Amino acid sequence: MLVIDKFSRKPIYEQIVEGIERDIVMGILREREQLPSIRELSALLGVNPNTIQKAFQELDRNGIIISGQGRGCFVADHAAQRVREKLSARISEIESIAAELARAGIEEEKLLDAVRRAYHGKNNDERKEIL
Amino acid sequence: MLVIDKFSRKPIYEQIVEGIERDIVMGILREREQLPSIRELSALLGVNPNTIQKAFQELDRNGIIISGQGRGCFVADHAAQRVREKLSARISEIESIAAELARAGIEEEKLLDAVRRAYHGKNNDERKEIL
Amino acid sequence: MLVIDKFSRKPIYEQIVEGIERDIVMGILREREQLPSIRELSALLGVNPNTIQKAFQELDRNGIIISGQGRGCFVADHAAQRVREKLSARISEIESIAAELARAGIEEEKLLDAVRRAYHGKNNDERKEIL
């Protein structure tokens, strides 16, 4: 859980943000639960504390965690809900890629299949039967 | 044709690459046709020549244009085809975003609708994200 | 009386200070009355004793409580009066915020309304900013 790839083009702090959001949305991290401290995570991931701090700051800013001096960081109330909203915004990303492909003459069915594969493919995790 | 937005998040050279690819795939630029020179484009778009240069390099590297030294740049044979192949690769991008949203519990129908909107909706303006 | 919110942005010791001041000014705590001991309060609020200690120090420093060693803490004479003076100082805080908003072109009436709402409105819950 929460592995980061130091050589990815995606900034480390973003990987951390997304990793934590993923843990929240999947229920691995529960609301009001305390997160590992910045220094702890820093040691754990082999990443500079400032980098973790930046990730936490971003999460805090978005109301996904609450952090306070001397107290530590906690998953905020309704965090999962907020993450879901944030993810919903990515739908427009799909729409804009699709529009680009549409213009280039790629068949619509191919894209629809890609989406269906993502939802029904073998790669779906065990959460399906939970919901 | 080929407007660039200096205030977009997207790197300028990338906007140029995509703009030219779009023109090729839509038949506005035809195979073996000569492209404007770097200096011309630079003046036309109000963009640093180095930036145009970088875009052309990228297109050359992908076999979409041929840029011999001194003789100017030409649309490569089968360029449209190659662009289409390149774009097809973006389907997997959609699939991976879809997988992420699936994991977060976003409904499949929302994504399918986004794709359909892109194909059948009016006003498919790719520059939406530019702000 | 005196609930603290561990998830608030406001430091816990500050919440305690303000809570006690509020109780004094509202007559819930009377002058010369003894306050609960640090250990008691600590247990009661689920808060680190050092934090209570810090809050009491602050109150002592401002002459609002008297904390002799070992004998416990007592509400000081004229405590309510001092709290009121301290609060009056916050009027200048309002003035400086108002000046800032004035400079930005916010309408005066909006601020006057905010004040009137605070005095005449229902449901004046200070803990609004807590999230």
Place this chain on the structure above:
Amino acid sequence: MLVIDKFSRKPIYEQIVEGIERDIVMGILREREQLPSIRELSALLGVNPNTIQKAFQELDRNGIIISGQGRGCFVADHAAQRVREKLSARISEIESIAAELARAGIEEEKLLDAVRRAYHGKNNDERKEIL
């Protein structure tokens, strides 16, 4: 214009954010105008580039400036408007202070006067006749 106080309790980066916002709302910085580069400001203010960067990042995040690699930072379209909205949010700050003072028995008229002073006092800058 844009002086910072290194010894203030308010973080330097916040002072910079507010200073720039103030300049925007007062029309000193106009929309689409380029800001000084991070390194320039850094030298100018005697502050570490990272600190400036943090301030700019915050402004960017709020859509008040737009910054892009290699391009520099620019005041965003509708920046002044956004700043004004952000400031409007501070009215609730006034309301919550007012509520606190109301509870303590401070007279309403004192607060109203404070607001009026801010709007009609001698401290008002020259922008009054401009609007």
Place this chain on the structure above:
DNA sequence: GTGGTCTAGACCACA
């Protein structure tokens, strides 16, 4: 112990 800010200095991608 915790998180938050700041500095110094490096490296990268973009124009």
Place this chain on the structure above:
DNA sequence: GTGGTCTAGACCACT
């Protein structure tokens, strides 16, 4: 040249 990320290491306020 520009902004963006990361590291190392310091100091502060809060628990």
